[in-house]
Amino acid sequence: MRAHRVRALLMGGQACISYGAADFSRDVDLAIVSSLQNIHALRKAMASLQAEVIAVPPLNVNYLRKATRSISAVTIRQRKACASI
Amino acid sequence: MSSMRGSRRTTVEMPDGMTFDVLSLPDLVQAKKTQRDKDWPMIRRLVEADFSGRREAATVADIRFWLRELRTPELLVAVAAAHPERCPVLIPERALLKHALRGDAPALELELATEESKEREADRRYWEPLRAEIEKLRHMKTRTRWG
Numbered sequence: 001m002r003a004h005r006v007r008a009l010l011m012g013g014q015a016c017i018s019y020g021a022a023d024f025s026r027d028v029d030l031a032i033v034s035s036l037q038n039i040h041a042l043r044k045a046m047a048s049l050q051a052e053v054i055a056v057p058p059l060n061v062n063y064l065r066k067a068t069r070s071i072s073a074v075t076i077r078q079r080k081a082c083a084s085i
Numbered sequence: 086m087s088s089m090r091g092s093r094r095t096t097v098e099m100p101d102g103m104t105f106d107v108l109s110l111p112d113l114v115q116a117k118k119t120q121r122d123k124d125w126p127m128i129r130r131l132v133e134a135d136f137s138g139r140r141e142a143a144t145v146a147d148i149r150f151w152l153r154e155l156r157t158p159e160l161l162v163a164v165a166a167a168h169p170e171r172c173p174v175l176i177p178e179r180a181l182l183k184h185a186l187r188g189d190a191p192a193l194e195l196e197l198a199t200e201e202s203k204e205r206e207a208d209r210r211y212w213e214p215l216r217a218e219i220e221k222l223r224h225m226k227t228r229t230r231w232g
Contacts, residue, residue: 002105009094011108011116016127018097018107020134023127031108057222 004045007033036061110135114154120208125201129156136160145171153179156201158193161185 001008010018013025032042039061046059057063095107108116114131117124132154139147148168152175155161165172165185172182181196 002103009106009108011113015107015113016117016131018095019110019113019131020138021127021130057219 001030001042001045004041004048006041006045007035007038008042034061111150111154118204118208120205120212125156128154133157133160136164149175152182152185156197158185158190158197161193162188162190 008030009015010028011031012027012029013023014028016023017025032038039059042059093109093112095109096104097107098104107113110131114128117128117131132151135147136151136155143151148164148171151164152161152168152171155164161182162185165182166188169186172186176182179200181193181200184190184192184196
């Protein structure tokens, strides 16, 4: 992610662990800035990891924008709909 | 770990020097207010851990955050007792603080359960119209490669 300059923030269970609250988590949840440039970077990062899309909605900037316009403008309700990868 | 209350992110540095950005604690707490059972004990643990780690050098922003988000009756009573001047301005958004000011932990416990129930219901209402859309997408889903 860093190598491809993806703008994202860790959230979910892994974030809880980083704040000192023990949790069992098998996935990594990220809040992703929904710009075309960032989605492009994310696609490259995921491709380099040979990752597959396994959940809906598809990684499409329109879906992400429906959920959140940007990290700085994210609202409580919107954040819950951020893409989980 | 470095963060400022009010910032939307926290930067964590690993032992090997690598860093990554994490959603700020207040945002993470809000994001955890879902209809899922497992999220509520986690919110409690998150705020307790924050209180425990920062109480000795608490800022005004920390105190406001704890008064808004603590879910542990005894700790809410303790914070309200230590900072009673911070409560009145927050009571309009979190009425249960009046019980904290009175030191009434049993009443707080009841109100915290009501608060949780309302948040769960709000989350259910939020997802209701989206569920059909997600179901439709699920049926259309095909496994695809990135890139």
